[in-house]
Amino acid sequence: MRNHQVVSVWLEQELAAGRLAIGSRLPGERTMAEHLNISRASVREGTRVLEALGVVRAGVGSGPQAGTIITGNPALALDAALRLHVASAHLPIKDIVETRLLLETWCVEHASRDSPALERAAALLDEMDRHHDGPAGFLERDALFHVALAEAAGNVLIGAMMGSLRGSIADYTQRLTAGLPVWTTTSERLRREHRAILAAVVGGQGAHAAHLVRDHIEGFYRESGIHRHSDSA
Known part of the structure; x- marks a missing residue:
């Protein structure tokens, strides 16, 4: 719970x-x-x-x-929030990706460098480095990392929306790992990109962070064989 x-x-x-x-x-x-x-x-x-x-x-x-x-x-x-969460699990991937791009690029561009959420984001990246428990554990922490970045913008509604999407993000990214050529290669690249995104946010480079987040999200789907304009779910 x-x-x-x-x-x-x-x-x-x-x-x-x-x-x-x-x-x-x-x-x-x-x-x-x-x-x-x-x-x-x-x-x-x-x-x-x-x-x-x-x-x-x-x-x-x-x-x-x-x-x-x-x-x-x-x-x-919470009944309404739950309905949103359940429904999001059945939305086309392109819809969820486009929603993530809208929310997350705005959030990192407007994130507060002093937000405690960034400390949580950094701790999650350290956990990813310490634990090698396969795609499931990595992608769960990945989803939490993106939620923490969203919360750093200080908009409680957007933070709640990202929190509601967290489970769905972890679920469908897990499903997409079947289309990845080599998981270890992908996970190493995602680690580097996470660190670069966080460094840009902490360094006050909001526009650059937004660019990195866009490339990060879209790159995962391209590598898994899904274009974000596809109707696949």
């Missing part, structure tokens, strides 16, 4: 039991992390996704408006 799902399931249960209500404030990050047995970063991620879905509203400052306010039922909002 993903982090935002852990938080949303707990919130649904609290609302159903009457312990929380629309308009109530969520407990603090530390309290929720201890109760749910997840990290504070995971609580923060879950809260951010719920905010993008309109389930909570994060207040600032002090006084009556401080804290995170519950504004909706996650069951309804």
Whole structure:
């Protein structure tokens, strides 16, 4: 279960039991992390996704408006997100690739060099170097890396959209590995490209990073034998 799902399931249960209500404030990050047995970063991620879905509203400052306010039922909002996620698994590859290109090139061009998401992206690249568990593990980390880059732009809605697409991206890239000539050759190239993209973002070279991301995404599909304008799924 993903982090935002852990938080949303707990919130649904609290609302159903009457312990929380629309308009109530969520407990603090530390309290929720201890109760749910997840990290504070995971609580923060879950809260951010719920905010993008309109389930909570994060207040600032002090006084009556401080804290995170519950504004909706996650069951309804996440049902729509789930439908998007399930549907995306059956979309033509060209549609998902074009969506990724639109989202990801914009995100790296507008990414904040100080975003904590970039530290997570760098850690994922280190994990790829340490673990040689075949295409499945590599491509799961690859999808998470691209989500982290998207989150670095600071747009919570786009971050949530990329998060919803994460599983589908990992699934269909895994399927496309059957068309690759030699996986080890491809994975080594992807590692180099990941490092170059991250370096461009951290170095404040947004336009260059966008160019690298475009070549990176399209190059994988060309190498797997699928042109992005194909109707294959």
